[in-house]
Amino acid sequence: MTDKKHLLIVFHSKTGKNGRMAESVHQGAQDPDIDVEVRFLKAGDADAQDLLWADGIVFGSPENFGYMSGALKDFFDRTFYEVEGQVDGKPYCIFVGAGNDGTGALTAIRRICMGYHFKEIQPPVIVPGELSDATLRSCYELGMAMGAGLEAGVF
Numbered sequence: 572m573t574d575k576k577h578l579l580i581v582f583h584s585k586t587g588k589n590g591r592m593a594e595s596v597h598q599g600a601q602d603p604d605i606d607v608e609v610r611f612l613k614a615g616d617a618d619a620q621d622l623l624w625a626d627g628i629v630f631g632s633p634e635n636f637g638y639m640s641g642a643l644k645d646f647f648d649r650t651f652y653e654v655e656g657q658v659d660g661k662p663y664c665i666f667v668g669a670g671n672d673g674t675g676a677l678t679a680i681r682r683i684c685m686g687y688h689f690k691e692i693q694p695p696v697i698v699p700g701e702l703s704d705a706t707l708r709s710c711y712e713l714g715m716a717m718g719a720g721l722e723a724g725v726f
């Protein structure tokens with residue numbers, strides 16, 4: 572049994588962009604200065620037990636048809652009633668790798684997270700168009716901030 576804090580990264584990616592963003596978030600959360608336990612899961616592989624396990628969550632999705640990906644929406648559909656009332660106040664943040672501004676996916680994820688009573692604790696990372704070293708660095712820093720904040724108990 573460990574007393575490390577638990578970070579869940581749950582994401583969907585069809586063509587790889589959000590997968591690369593998720594990997595950078597994961598690396599940031601595993602920065603040498605940070606000591607948290609991480610679950611790194613595709614949305615289709617994650618379930619309610621992962622949300623109950625997590626002390627904090629990072630959600631990642633493309634924007635599809637002006638909304639989050641169906642896979643991430645399915646994760647929310649499969650877990651809401653199973654965890655209702657047991658995850659209130661858990662800190663979370665979002666990344667979106669989209670074709671355009673990602674607003675539709677961001678707004679949809681935030682609205683659903685309000686239903687879970689999660690607490691957004693970092694500004695989202697939104698990447699329209701191509702990834703760059705700078706935008707991947709932003710993802711790394713998102714993971715690092717989540718990991719460090721969880722470890723320090725500041726959320």
Ligand SMILES: Cc1cc2nc3c(=O)[nH]c(=O)nc-3n(C[C@H](O)[C@H](O)[C@H](O)COP(=O)(O)O)c2cc1C
Nearest residue numbers: 584585586587588589633634635636637669670671
């Ligand atoms: C079916 C489909 C619908 C999409 N709809 C949107 C959209 O409404 N707005 C947008 O900005 N990008 C849209 N895109 C583009 C994706 O969000 C973008 O290519 C994203 O980077 C894909 O991420 P991935 O490589 O992680 O799968 C769409 C892509 C697909 C496949």
